[in-house]
Amino acid sequence: MRDSGTDYGAVFQALPGPVALLTTDLVYVDTNEAFLQMSGRTRDQVVGRYLFDVFPNNPNDPTATGMRNLEASLRRVAATGKRDTMALQRYDVERPDRPGEWEERYWSPVNAPVFGPDGRVALLLHRVEEVTELIRARSGRNGGDRARVLEADLYTRARELQEVNERLRHAHAREREVALSLQAAMLPAPVPVGRGRAAVRYRPAGGALNVCGDWYDLAELPGNRIAVAVGDVVGHGLAAAGVMGQLRSALSAAVRVADGPAAALDALGLYARSVDGAESTTAVQVVVDCDGHSLSYSSAGHPPPALLHTDGTVAFLDQATDPPLGARPEHTARPQAGTAFTEGATLVLYTDGLIERRREDIDTGLRRLADCLAHHGPADADTLADTVLAELIPPGGNTDDIALVVVRL
Incomplete structure (x- = not known):
């Protein structure tokens, strides 16, 4: 599309409907x-100015809600990346040639996100159709009782819709709070493991109402070994948090008795078949032999862990990857691979929220992680964990939950 020679600026200007582009601010x-024709404004009066400086609410109408409703819709689109079709709005407009004189106007707005190269919302597309004449025609061009009745009905319906939306937002926010508390209770606190210390970080999605089912687990095993795992349950909210707790506990128990990480994931896969909502969960299990300076691993459809060597090079543990839990109709033994490391190397496990971006290949995110690790080199676990989050989370915040485990070996 970009190489087609089409002048998209000209296309934008030729659109028959009124359209504006705004920043997320x-x-x-x-x-x-x-x-511009619809609003009665010139380009200089609009471009570069704050939306509600150009089109404020009518101060003479205490029941005016147009500005609040429009701002809520635009903020919601910026936060969620989802298009929002608004209910019919009354939003009076001040006449530019007669300050203080307001015209009663009715609008049908649609707000949509425009994504940037990083997959984040870069701009907001605001398309609006004026339906003032239609409203007047239905209520009688000369106004009167029917017009007042229709206007009152519009305000009543708008208030009812706003109340419903507020109740839904409060309910979702409460569910998010409960789910976060449940996750915090089920996820282990960071403890010294092996010869080093593990740093763990959990970052819920900034713009989402519900948390996801990301988890991590660390355990010390006999023979001076360390078991480290991360996983990601499909879904959101309390249901996903509950499934996460069951799977994390099951894998934590399995790795203590299984003959290696692949066998532990085998056991988890069989158990997941009996847990509603566990289908398509991804997980990766790593077992570190501190005395032998080697590690073994197995992955169920999860992004590969990164091994930061002492010379600053980065290797992804991607030689034992299988489909997510429950993806195969019949149970099949999972693969296992291993590699050696030098004392002082760093193991990094994470969930996909750290590396994935909308409309971006996952390899780009993996390269971004590898470059970050290589640039900063081996460091203590806490410092490196904070650095990775600071550099890889976009300025606008993460749109998916992130679990991160950093272990200095």
């Missing part, structure tokens, strides 16, 4: 001619 970047 609600500042106008551009509008098409139809938008």
Whole structure:
């Protein structure tokens, strides 16, 4: 599309409907001619200015809700990356040639995200159709009782819709709070393991109402060995957090008695078949032999752990990857691989929220992680964990939960 020679700026201006582009801070970047004609504004009066400085609410109408509703919709699109079609809105407009004089206007807005190269919401597309004449036609062009009744009905419906949305937001926020508490109770606290210390970090998605089912687990095994695992349950909220707790506990128990990480994931896969909501869960299990300076690993569809060597090179543990839990109709033994390391190396396990971005190949995220680790080299676990999060989480925050485990070997 970008190499087709099409002038998309000209296409934008030629759109027959009124359209505007805004930053996520609600500042106008551009509008098409139809938008300027509809609003009665010039380009200089709009572009580069804050939305509600150009179109404030009518201060003479205490029941005016247009600005609040529109701002809530645009903020929601910026946070979630999802399009929002608004209910019919009354939003009076001040006449530019007569300050203080307001015209009663009715609008049908649609707000949509425009994504940047990093997969984050870069701009907001605001398309609006004016339906003032339609409302007047239905209520009688001369106004009167029918117009007042229709207007009152519109306000009533808008208030009812707003109340419903507020109740839903409160319910979702409460569920998020409970799910976060449940996750915190089920995830182990960082403890010294082996010859080093493990640093763990959990970052819930910044713009989401529900947390996801990411987890981590660390355990000391007989023979001066360390077991480290991370996993990710499909889904959100309390249900995903509950499944996460069951699977984490099951894998933590299995790795203590199984003959290696592949056998532990085999046992987890069989158990997951009896747990509703566990299908397609991803997980990776690593067992570190501290005396033998070697590690073995197995992955069930999870992004590969990274091994930061003492010379600053990075290797991904991707030689024993199998489908997620429950992906195969019949149970099949999972593969296992191993590698050696030098004392002072660092093992990094994580969930996909750390590396994945919308509309970006996962290899790009893996390269970004490898470059970060190689640039900073071996460091203490806490410092490296904080550095990785600081550099890899986008400025606008992570859109998916992140679990991160860093172990200095």
